[in-house]
């Protein structure tokens with residue numbers, strides 16, 4: 001028969017465990033995040049795997065490729081990726097544990113693993129705004145940008 005001490009310990013463990021689920025402070029980000037790139041062009045995730053996973057997990061609240069349900073409280077991925085604060089490091093933290101980033105948010109912790117997050121960051125990068133026209137190389141002869149040069153017939 002278990003001693004009262006064992007019973008108390010089990011109860012304490014159960015209470016601590018349930019706190020860990022509810023309190024973002026007990027759900028720290030993986031240390032590997034600190035070593036991941038914050039450069040959109042250096043991402044190592046597999047965007048296609050991220051896309052498949054996103055279409056399994058996110059469609060309840062975000063539309064992806066015309067499928068799913070767009071919650072009025074949730075941004076479209078285009079809107080989210082156009083935010084000035086959006087970078088890979090922020091996105092990892094968000095996908096890891098939304099309530100830890102924004103207290104009271106309706107987006108739940110979906111228990112994504114770090115590699116799933118990396119794939120999803122690569123997928124979401126596709127929704128970033130197109131570069132502004134001043135990023136287009138300037139023609140050294142005409143001093144016009146590529147986008148303004150009329151197409152040859």
Ligand code: HEC
Nearest residue numbers: 054057058060061073074075080094102105106107108110
């Ligand atoms: C239960 C609904 C729900 C699900 C499921 C959900 N989201 Fe969200 N998502 C939201 C809401 C609501 C917001 C707006 C958050 C806020 O501002 O409080 C949001 C915001 C976001 C943002 C923008 C965050 C920011 O700070 O700008 C991204 C990116 C995002 N979601 C991606 C995803 C991805 C990827 C999935 C699937 C893995 C997903 N969401 C699943 C509801 C959801």
